[in-house]
Amino acid sequence: MHEYVTLAAESFSVGDKIVGSVGMGGLATALTVGMVAGIKDPKGGKGKIRRKLDSNQASVMGVAAGTCYMAAGSIWTVGQSLSNGFAGIFTNGGFGTAGLGGVSLILGAVMYFREARPGAAAFTGILAAGVWAQAGGIWGLPQALVLTGAHAVGMA
Structure with missing residues (x-):
């Protein structure tokens, strides 16, 4: 009985074994596909959307995808x-300093x-x-959260 529990715990360990080898390119692609699928209505009214992204969800998903694009x-x-x-x-002097x-x-x-509409x-x-990633400071927090989370579950 003890060996069975140990084997079960090893198969559910955090890291590469949960999601396999995803990588940042795979994560960026998956987030992009999810954004497009959650934003775009089916053509001709045929088919059904299971989940439609609202404005807040789309912007959060955009920040996560943009962070993965850079990585x-x-x-x-x-x-x-x-x-x-x-x-x-804005930074080239047209709006002052x-x-x-x-x-x-x-x-x-x-x-x-x-x-805004979910696409925008x-x-x-x-x-x-x-x-935000270039600005640093408190603006770098979303990037740090996305990258830390991706590393924690073995996606990067």
Whole structure:
């Protein structure tokens, strides 16, 4: 009886054995597919959506996906390029002296005060992930939470 309990505990251990080898690229792809599936309605009214993302869920999923894009690299660097381009609008002197913390405040205000359609909310979340990671400080917390959580369950 004791051996059976030990074997059962080993098969449910945290790490690679729960989800297999996922990696950041796989996690980024899965989050992207989940966002698209949860946002987009089926064409022609045929088929059914099981779960529809609301604005808040889409923005959180966008931040998580954007963080994974940066960690995955490869084709996923497009998210970082979009974030850099958006931040550059405000930090290149056109709006006076503005840093990445100011751009982070802008994105945070938009996400908090405006309830966008889920697609726009997800896109804003992806932009925010890149800007917040570069801004550092308290803005780096979402990145730290996503990456720490992914490492804790063996996805990265």
